[in-house]
Amino acid sequence: MKKVYLDNAATTPLRKEVIDEMMLVLQSDYGNPSSTHSYGRSAKTALETSRKTIAKCLACSSQEIVFTANATEATNWILRNAVCKLGVKRIITSKVEHHATLYTVQNLQKEFEIEVSYVNVLASGEIDLTQLVNLLSINTKTIVTLMHVNNETGSVLDCDKVGRICEQHKALFHCDTVQSIGKTEFNLNEIQVDFIVASAHKFHGPKGIGFAYIKKGIVMQPMLYGGEQEKGLRAGTEAVHQIVGMAKAIELAYKNLNEERIYITNLKSYCITKLQSNFPEIKINGTDTFYNILNVLLPFSEEKTAMILFNLDIKGIAVSRGSACQSGSIKPSHVLAEMLNADDLKKPSLRISFSHYNTKEDIDALIDGLKGL
Ligand code: PLP
Numbered sequence: 464m465k466k467v468y469l470d471n472a473a474t475t476p477l478r479k480e481v482i483d484e485m486m487l488v489l490q491s492d493y494g495n496p497s498s499t500h501s502y503g504r505s506a507k508t509a510l511e512t513s514r515k516t517i518a519k520c521l522a523c524s525s526q527e528i529v530f531t532a533n534a535t536e537a538t539n540w541i542l543r544n545a546v547c548k549l550g551v552k553r554i555i556t557s558k559v560e561h562h563a564t565l566y567t568v569q570n571l572q573k574e575f576e577i578e579v580s581y582v583n584v585l586a587s588g589e590i591d592l593t594q595l596v597n598l599l600s601i602n603t604k605t606i607v608t609l610m611h612v613n614n615e616t617g618s619v620l621d622c623d624k625v626g627r628i629c630e631q632h633k634a635l636f637h638c639d640t641v642q643s644i645g646k647t648e649f650n651l652n653e654i655q656v657d658f659i660v661a662s663a664h665k666f667h668g669p670k671g672i673g674f675a676y677i678k679k680g681i682v683m684q685p686m687l688y689g690g691e692q693e694k695g696l697r698a699g700t701e702a703v704h705q706i707v708g709m710a711k712a713i714e715l716a717y718k719n720l721n722e723e724r725i726y727i728t729n730l731k732s733y734c735i736t737k738l739q740s741n742f743p744e745i746k747i748n749g750t751d752t753f754y755n756i757l758n759v760l761l762p763f764s765e766e767k768t769a770m771i772l773f774n775l776d777i778k779g780i781a782v783s784r785g786s787a788c789q790s791g792s793i794k795p796s797h798v799l800a801e802m803l804n805a806d807d808l809k810k811p812s813l814r815i816s817f818s819h820y821n822t823k824e825d826i827d828a829l830i831d832g833l834k835g836l
Contacts, residue, residue: 467781468781468820469825469829471818472617472756474670475666475667476818477668477712480711481667481715482708484707484708485705489704494506496509496510497700509703509707510701510706512710520716521649521650521651521676526679528675529693530673532671532672533662534661535563540675540697541637541660541677542564542568543571549635554580555582555598556580556608557581557583557584558581561639564610568608587618587749588613588618588749589618589619590620590625592624596632599629599632600632605634606635607637608636609636609639610639610642611638611639612640612756613749614642615758616758616798617642617749617752618750618752619753623653629655636655641660641661641665642753644665644713645665646724647720647753648717656676657678658681663705667715672702672705672706672708672709723819727818731754734829735747738830741833742761745760745761745762747759748812749802755816755818757814757817758812758814759812759813760812761810763836767811771784771813772784775833782815783813783814795809
């Protein structure tokens with residue numbers, strides 16, 4: 464059975480070049496970067512070269528990149544630091560954020576009794592920026608945490624604009640860029656953002672490694688205490704092979720960005736056309752969504768909702784209903800709950816997410832699979 468992977472917002476396959484680079488490190492560069500002998504120095508060089516590569520791709524300084532296990536860890540650290548170290552008394556976020564943000568915010572609220580405001584989400588999936596400005600007009604030390612590209616719908620935040628709004632109101636801005644790093648250009652020299660986070664496995668790199676961008680001048684308290692790794696901010700021996708793999712992945716993502724973006728955009732258009740011609744009542748959830756994510760409301764009965772992913776999976780087709788942790792559960796998506804009416808929310812919505820490894824044949828297989836339901 465030919466298998467079809469259309470769940471690239473959950474995770475992506477590694478590029479061969481990334482595996483090759485990681486294998487080299489695993490086989491030969493096994494020194495501990497903290498050791499002063501040649502093995503250690505070589506590993507340290509690999510680490511710092513990787514940091515420079517990432518910084519170059521994002522137009523920031525390598526000192527602003529801190530390696531973390533993943534984006535969840537980075538977001539937890541940054542938001543906790545904002546409250547505990549930077550004097551933040553209020554967090555502004557939205558109800559469509561990833562749980563890495565939402566649950567961190569909820570826990571900080573319980574622990575420190577800070578104020579939390581949720582900015583409205585429009586039916587298009589976009590964030591109501593007029594309301595954001597209104598919320599910020601109250602003068603309290605604030606961090607705004609909003610995601611760049613929504614992982615379920617692909618709705619896009621205008622980071623430039625939000626950055627300017629935050630700057631005008633002297634609020635900190637943390638942006639969850641997990642779905643957009645390696646898929647769109649970033650110039651961190653220009654965007655007024657204080658923190659961004661990334662996970663390598665979303666851009667064809669390895670799992671278990673990510674990074675935080677912390678704007679120069681912001682004081683962080685250590686996430687973990689121990690050795691001097693990551694300037695004492697995150698103690699523990701670094702996963703050099705993962706870091707080198709992540710750097711290779713981001714480098715290749717930006718090298719091939721234009722070509723792959725055009726390819727994926729065309730694939731998404733093909734998928735929409737095919738879906739609309741086979742299921743004329745289909746609706747797209749979200750407006751002007753990011754080029755690699757398509758969330759559709761299928762004109763199927765409610766009874767089919769629970770079994771749809773299972774039935775596609777039997778046919779070898781991997782798609783998702785929402786974020787990966789919710790897939791397979793019948794709990795409605797917290798993101799779609801903010802955008803759809805009660806009736807539509809009960810119907811099956813599918814998240815189809817593409818990469819440059821997908822083909823039109825994959826889309827045809829998906830359509831056939833859906834027709835057979
Ligand atoms: N933020 C967004 C938008 C995501 O899509 C994800 C993963 O799905 C995360 C955060 C968390 O990433 P990780 O599980 O790699 O920490």
